[in-house]
Amino acid sequence: MTATETLEETICRNPATGEEIGVSPLHTVDNLRMAIDRARTAQPEWAATPVKVRAAAIRRVRDIVAQRADELTETISRDNGKTLTDALATEVLPAAMAADYYARNAIKFLKDRKLRPASVLLGNKKSRIHHVPYGVVGIISPWNYPLAIPFSEVVMALLAGNSVVLKVATQTQLVGRAIERLFHDAGLPKGVFTYVNLPGRVAGDAFLEAGVNKLFFTGSVSVGKQLMAKAAKTLTPLVLELGGNDAMLVCPDANLVRAAGGAVWAGFQNAGQSCGGVERVYVHAAVYDAFLEKLAAKVQSLRVGADHSRHGADMGCMTTAEQARKVQEHVEEAVAAGAAVFAESSLPEGAGETLLPARVLTGVDHTMRIMREETFGPVLAVMKVADMEEALRLANDSDLGLTASVWSKNRREADRLARRIQAGVVMINDHLMSHGLAETPWGGFKQSGIGRTHGQLGFDEMTQPQCIVDDTLGFLNRNLWWPPYDPDVYAGVRGLINLLYGQKLATRLSGLSRLTKVLPRTWRK
Numbered sequence: 001m002t003a004t005e006t007l008e009e010t011i012c013r014n015p016a017t018g019e020e021i022g023v024s025p026l027h028t029v030d031n032l033r034m035a036i037d038r039a040r041t042a043q044p045e046w047a048a049t050p051v052k053v054r055a056a057a058i059r060r061v062r063d064i065v066a067q068r069a070d071e072l073t074e075t076i077s078r079d080n081g082k083t084l085t086d087a088l089a090t091e092v093l094p095a096a097m098a099a100d101y102y103a104r105n106a107i108k109f110l111k112d113r114k115l116r117p118a119s120v121l122l123g124n125k126k127s128r129i130h131h132v133p134y135g136v137v138g139i140i141s142p143w144n145y146p147l148a149i150p151f152s153e154v155v156m157a158l159l160a161g162n163s164v165v166l167k168v169a170t171q172t173q174l175v176g177r178a179i180e181r182l183f184h185d186a187g188l189p190k191g192v193f194t195y196v197n198l199p200g201r202v203a204g205d206a207f208l209e210a211g212v213n214k215l216f217f218t219g220s221v222s223v224g225k226q227l228m229a230k231a232a233k234t235l236t237p238l239v240l241e242l243g244g245n246d247a248m249l250v251c252p253d254a255n256l257v258r259a260a261g262g263a264v265w266a267g268f269q270n271a272g273q274s275c276g277g278v279e280r281v282y283v284h285a286a287v288y289d290a291f292l293e294k295l296a297a298k299v300q301s302l303r304v305g306a307d308h309s310r311h312g313a314d315m316g317c318m319t320t321a322e323q324a325r326k327v328q329e330h331v332e333e334a335v336a337a338g339a340a341v342f343a344e345s346s347l348p349e350g351a352g353e354t355l356l357p358a359r360v361l362t363g364v365d366h367t368m369r370i371m372r373e374e375t376f377g378p379v380l381a382v383m384k385v386a387d388m389e390e391a392l393r394l395a396n397d398s399d400l401g402l403t404a405s406v407w408s409k410n411r412r413e414a415d416r417l418a419r420r421i422q423a424g425v426v427m428i429n430d431h432l433m434s435h436g437l438a439e440t441p442w443g444g445f446k447q448s449g450i451g452r453t454h455g456q457l458g459f460d461e462m463t464q465p466q467c468i469v470d471d472t473l474g475f476l477n478r479n480l481w482w483p484p485y486d487p488d489v490y491a492g493v494r495g496l497i498n499l500l501y502g503q504k505l506a507t508r509l510s511g512l513s514r515l516t517k518v519l520p521r522t523w524r525k
Contacts, residue, residue, distance in 0.1 A: 003171045010173045010197060015081040015354050016306030016317040024173035027196045032165070033210045035194040039136045039163035040211075042191030047133050047161035051110055054159050055103040060186040061155070062099035065092065072147065072178055079174040080146055081306075081317040081354065082270050090269065091148040094436035098152040101438035102459065106159040109459045112468075119500065124473040131463035133161035134237075138212035140203055142219050143319050144273040144376075145435075146172035147179065152438070153216050153453055154183070158193065160462035165194045165212065167203050171319055208236055214461075217241070218275075221400075221447050228450075239451030239461050243275040244402025244444060245374045247395035248431060249417065250291055251388055251408035252284040258429065259407040260294035263380055266405070266431035268302065268315050268358045272378035273323065276403040276425065276432050276442075279375055281382040282391035288384040295360055295382070296343035302358050305348050315345070315378065317354040324354050327377030331359065334370045334381070339363045342382070366397055374400065388417060396422045401445035405431035424448065476522045492518030 004011045012022040027035075046054070065072065069092050076087035102109075115127040137157040141150035146168055157164045168176035180195035198206060204227045207215055216239045217227055224242040231238050248266070250259050266278040283291050305313035318324040335341065344359040356378055364371055364381040371381055385391040395404060404423040408414040411428060418426040424444035425434050434440045435454070443452035452458045481493055495514025502508040 003173060010170055012079060012174050014078050014306075015171075015319050015321075016352065018352070021078050022174045022177075024177055024197050027198055029198070029202060029206045029210075032196050032198060032206050035165050035196055036136055036138075036207075036210045036212060038191040039165055039194055042189055043133070043135055043161075043163040046158075046163060046189060046192045049161075051107050051159070051161075054161070055106050057186055057188055058099050058103040058106075058155055058159055061182055062096055062103065064182050064185055065096045065099065068178075068182075069096075072175075075174050075178050076147055076172075077316070079172045080143060080270075081319050083313050083316045084311060086270060086316065087147075090433075090436060091145055094148050094438070095151045097436070098438040098454075099155050102152075102155050102159055105456075105459075109456055110160065110463070115467075121496065121500065124471055126470045126472055128468050128470075130466045130468055131160070131460075132466045133463055135162060135213035136211075137162040137164050137462065138207040138215045139164060139166045140207065140215070140217045140219070141166070141168050143169035143171040144270060144275070146175035148435070149218055151179065152458070154179070154193065156453075156459050157462050158188070160459065162213075162462060163192045163194075165196060165207070167196050167198050167207075170197075170200055173197060205230060208234065212236065214238070216453065216461075219243075224449065239443075239453060240449040241275070241402075241443060241453065242447060242449040243374045243376070243400065244423075244448050245279050245372070245398055245400045246276060246402055246423070246431075247391075247398075247404045247421070248278045248281045249388065249391045249395060249404070249406045249421075250281065250283040250287065251406065251410070251414065251417075252286040253409045254287065254291075254407040255409060255429070256287060256291050256294055260291060260298055262405070262407065262429070262431055263295055264298045264302070264358075266433075267380040268299075268378045269432065271315055271318050271356065272327070272358075273319060273376055274432055275374070275376075275448075276435055278380060278405070278431055280371055280395070281380055282385045282394055283382060284388060284391070285384050285386055292342060292360070292362070292382065295380070299343045299345055299358050299360055299380075302345040304345050304351075304355060304357060306352075306355060315358055317352070318356060318377065319354075321353050323376060324356055327356060327375055327379060330370045330373070330375045330377070331361065331379060334361055334364055334368045337368055338365075339368065339370070339381070366394065372398070392417065392420055396420075398422075399446055400448045402448040403427070403432065403434070403444070405429075422446065424452075477525050478522055480518065480522060488518050489521070 010024040073088045113129040117123040183193040214237045218241040221242045224240040303314045342360045342362040344357040358378045361381045401423040403425040404421045405427045406414040414428045441452040441455040441457040495511040498511025
């Protein structure tokens with residue numbers, strides 16, 4: 001089951017049971033245009049508001065998140081299908097930490113940055129970088145982390161002086177409405193933050209056609225490419241996070257207990273519906289059997305279920321039946337091509353179509369879709385490799401590169417291996433959780449997207465750099481190289497080059513003489 005739309009509202013359903021749990025009024029494209037117009041009107045005054053005042057507003061949002069932590073957790077669990085602990089640890093806690101971090105660092109991130117002169121002879125040109133907000137920032141976010149993904153982007157955009165229009169996935173409208181209340185109850189000025197509920201099939205085009213100044217989109221590669229083509233017509237800047245098929249490399253000296261636990265965590269958290277979760281595992285032959293033994297024991301003990309109220313499940317359900325069917329197709333195709341289900345968890349009696357077991361596949365290779373595409377479900381595909389060079393080659397054999405991990409007791413060697421992986425985020429002896437580190441940039445290589453969110457790099461995406469150059473010798477009447485030109489001007493500029501870069505002392509002294517001869521022209525009217 002998933003959310004359904006009528007002409008006037010989205011009917012929200014618990015993906016595990018199919019029961020109706022709420023409604024969310026639908027907006028039209030005209031509503032979106034009006035929201036963006038209001039946001040554009042409100043933005044200049046918000047941008048002129050001192051950063052410390054904007055930061056105080058975000059701290060109020062942080063406090064409301066903390067106060068409503070249990071309520072938010074319950075809403076996420078019922079709307080998305082993940083367990084309560086999963087929702088609390090991977091969404092609510094990171095949201096509170098993000099609001100706190102960006103509010104504390106906004107003044108530093110937005111402070112003008114002075115540039116050192118490249119040459120002492122032009123040291124009178126004092127340059128600095130000033131951060132200018134884009135204006136109206138549009139954010140389109142997915143259903144897998146309905147709070148955590150959009151929340152940080154909204155916070156950073158607002159702190160940077162932008163107004164924001166947010167659309168979350170149709171499937172998780174109750175979470176979207178909870179976000180709407182968070183920012184409304186924090187007392188933001190009217191028009192600075194607006195929430196809209198638009199069908200996903202029209203949202204991207206509608207945001208771009210309505211004239212947002214920058215668009216942040218998290219979703220599929222295919223839709224990201226469509227938005228990029230559309231945005232090219234107006235040169236609207238985009239930040240795209242488009243998913244991954246992420247690799248885990250297990251070295252022969254790895255702590256296998258931790259590595260197996262990490263694979264379970266990063267492969268099955270949120271029922272595998274994590275763009276930065278583990279999907280492909282490459283294990284050195286020397287520890288392959290031992291690793292699989294430990295992994296199988298952990299997987300078989302996982303409790304899968306929809307009853308989260310008693311904390312009786314370790315893994316919840318898929319958010320949509322459509323995604324559950326896609327995962328099943330990947331598994332069935334792989335098995336038909338020679339793969340084997342090495343281990344899987346059990347399911348409770350009467351499990352619906354959105355409850356899938358956690359599974360480990362062996363006998364996989366790179367001819368299979370499960371190794372070539374993003375499966376986005378609770379499946380770990382494990383391959384034996386002769387050495388870590390083979391693991392590296394296979395890890396990089398993908399058109400996606402969002403995250404990866406290296407598992408080894410030798411941190412120096414792990415670091416060297418990590419630097420050669422073609423992914424935007426590489427963790428050592430952990431995986432996936434860097435998305436919850438507010439200071440850590442998030443984004444990928446190749447078709448995993450463009451741009452970054454989170455951290456100072458993500459904060460910088462919310463502003464345009466403006467360079468201001470101040471000439472401290474403005475009392476002079478002209479620069480050396482201004483017209484009218486004559487042989488002396490040419491000789492003086494040539495002398496400047498000789499003075500700076502001549503290989504011999506005589507050449508430099510000659511250059512200084514030519515330069516000195518023409519300098520008096522800077523005083524002439």
